[in-house]
Amino acid sequence: MHRHEFLRKLHEVSKPRTYFEVGINDGRSLTLSRVPTVAVDPAFKVVKEVRCDLHMIRETSDDFFAREEPFEHLQGAKVDLAFIDGMHLFDFALRDFINAEPHLDWTSVVVLDDMMPRNIPEAARDRHTTAWTGDVYKVIPVLQRYRPDLRLAVVDTQPTGVVVVLGVNPTNTALADKYDEILETYAVPDPQQVPDVLLNRTIAMRPEELLEAPFWSSLVAAREDESTEFGPDELRATIDESLSLGSRTSLAGWQPEPQPAPADNAVSGEVATPEAARAVTATVPTPQSAGGISQRITRAAAGNPGLWKLGKGVVNRLPLGWRRSIRKHVYQARRTHV
């Protein structure tokens, strides 16, 4: 089953009252929504007829979530169904989930796309293939390790699989609290290491198995009736039972092998030139100059692990406001491959 067909059926069974999408592109997934919708993409080019009450924002998801009231359009309603399909880098997809969760309800459903790369080149962080999943698949082990309260269904859709996340908790901050530690461990340089169970899809369930599971009607009813005795614990128990989650492979214990540390002389010797090192260290930053500095750091350190480490060391010594600002700009600069 193709992911759009799966999404169409998921709209039917989960009956969302509101929809949120990160990554619109030409509007093929957006066109499935019939309910009040918020959708964000810095470069959308919608060519499909869209038939819903829509607020479409031409921004990165990070900028969108930095707004004071990103979901103003939903007039206080929570997001019932969210589709995260924006930038195909692990850290972006994870941030999208972290930023979206406070706007969800325990009955909400989150879908993440491109979770089963078909080969290693397709999973690269630095895109060099036509079809590209990037390394967003790492969201699976991270959610399984840091958020055992969530329920994840890895679904065998075409072309590159989706993960459906259930049992969310808008007040849980475990991922945000450990964000830096998680990135340090999982956002490793190419070539990526992809678990075999994802490459050969033995971890995945058939789409019908999830779509025909018996818990959807209880979930939908609980959303409508707050006095019901069916709560988050009952939802998790029903999901575990109907999808046999306990007997499926978990990737909670998986993490990429650490990359060999760059040699000590890498930052001052032939790998990083003194000129490039000066580009990282010479300027005294201010929050206002963070964008320019970040671009220079990113450019100078591209493909140079020693220099990248040096830049990180410098940034980590700066006050929190500067650190946050520089990191934000570095993410943007890396995204646009400066």
Ligand SMILES: C[S@@+](CC[C@H](N)C(=O)[O-])C[C@H]1O[C@@H](n2cnc3c(N)ncnc32)[C@H](O)[C@@H]1O
């Ligand atoms: C795979 S396409 C989305 C496809 C669409 N969801 C569908 O199924 O028809 C990914 C989209 O993410 C957008 N994108 C890239 N970086 C983004 C970011 N930081 N925030 C939000 N969207 C982003 C791209 O512009 C692109 O249109």
